[in-house]
Amino acid sequence: MVRYRRNFVPGGTFFFTVTLRDRRSSVLVEHIALLRTAFRRARRLNPFDIDAIVVLPDHLHAIFTLPAGDADFSVRWRTIKAAFTTGLVAAGEYALWQRRFWEHTIRDDRDFERHVDYIHVNPVKHGLVTAVADWPHSSFHLYVQRGLLPADRAGAATQNSEGFGEREG
Template sequence: MVRYRRNFLPGGIFFFTLTLDDRSSSALVDHASLLRAAFRKTRNERPFALDAVVVLPDHLHAIMTLPEGDADFSDRWRRIKSAFTRSVVAAGVPLSRDHRGEYALWQKRFWEHTIRDERDFERCADYIHFNPVKHRLVSSPADWPFSSLHRYARAGILPRDWGGYGEADRGNFGERAD
């Protein structure tokens, strides 16, 4: 059995990818308000900062900063996933169940990367904000409504037209060059 090694760094900053079990599903954007509520509920119970996020139809990417002395990002994701699933079921959306009788909405695990420095943070945030273009959902990141890019633009961190036509040539947005 594979042993997953997680870097539990108290007060750390982490990049995450979480994916729905059914990659053809659009549940995350179809029920974005329920997902937002799951984030708020979890943040009230177990504080964290959501530094950057993009929600796509079947997966999401996020950068999360944990409070000083706290390294438990796994519990936060468990709570978010569980609250969202319960809300979707309560809304009457039919969900299949796995062999144990649990709702099969999310993939069991998630991918995580510890942010090492400011440059790494910027690279991951760029990847997050450009992801809807990468998946050909829009031609410009600003056209995707489920992204913290809009918050970054309002705060003056990035221009409103960041990542528009031609911007893809300025870097690989966190992906390995092959």
């Protein structure tokens, strides 16, 4: 059995890719309110900051910063996945998520910027929209509201060719 090695850094900032088992599903955006509730529950039980996020039909990308002295991002993902899945059980959904997730420790400001850009451009990369601002389930809108990014960001899909935990093709 493969032993997964995670980089547990107390108070660290981490990029994640979390994927559904069925890559043809659109359950995440179909039940976005339930997903938001799952995130709120996880943050209430085990606080963390969401620095950036995008929710696509079958996967999501996020950057979390954990509190000082806390390195347990796995408990947060377990809580989010469980709360979301529990809400869908009545609809006949089960075995919804892939068992593991992609995690990357953010190393510096440039690494943070690259990953935030990747998150915001991801809907364009997947052909869901032609401009970053057209995708509603993204922290891009908060970044614009705070004056951190321009509202007219088009988002060239080729700008960042790294996969950051996604299958290509």
